[in-house]
Amino acid sequence: MSKNTTEIIEKLKSLTLLEASELVSEIEQTFGVDTSAAVASGPMLTAVAAVQEAVEEQTSFEVIIESVPDDKRVAVLKVIRALTSLGLREAKELTSGLPKTFKDSASKEEADDAKQKLEEAGATIKIK
Missing domain, CATH: 3.30.1390.10 (Ribosomal protein L7/L12, C-terminal domain/Adaptor protein ClpS)
Incomplete structure (x- = not known):
């Protein structure tokens, strides 16, 4: 994994649920993708799907x-x-x-x- 990728992953791990949700929304707007229907095609959609999964973390x-x-x-x-x-x-x-x-x-x-x-x-x- 590249240094850039490692840094991004570490930053993603430290996001709060609200920040992760905002990130998913911003990625959807910036890249014109719909992460709710995303089929893991390409590294960006895979990363977005991972962030979205973190946002939907169980709380109860x-x-x-x-x-x-x-x-x-x-x-x-x-x-x-x-x-x-x-x-x-x-x-x-x-x-x-x-x-x-x-x-x-x-x-x-x-x-x-x-x-x-x-x-x-x-x-x-x-x-x-």
């Missing part, structure tokens, strides 16, 4: 409890109650008949935090 996550070993159920229930306002009954219901969604529409930080705490307690977690 679903935390799913896949399984809880019987010997870890109490520890997992404690974590669930600490992370939510659920009572003991609701927390128990959440851990039966798995897999079940623990948290819906969570931010990346919330989802990662919940996953870490629940896995430390013994649960198997999936973020979607």
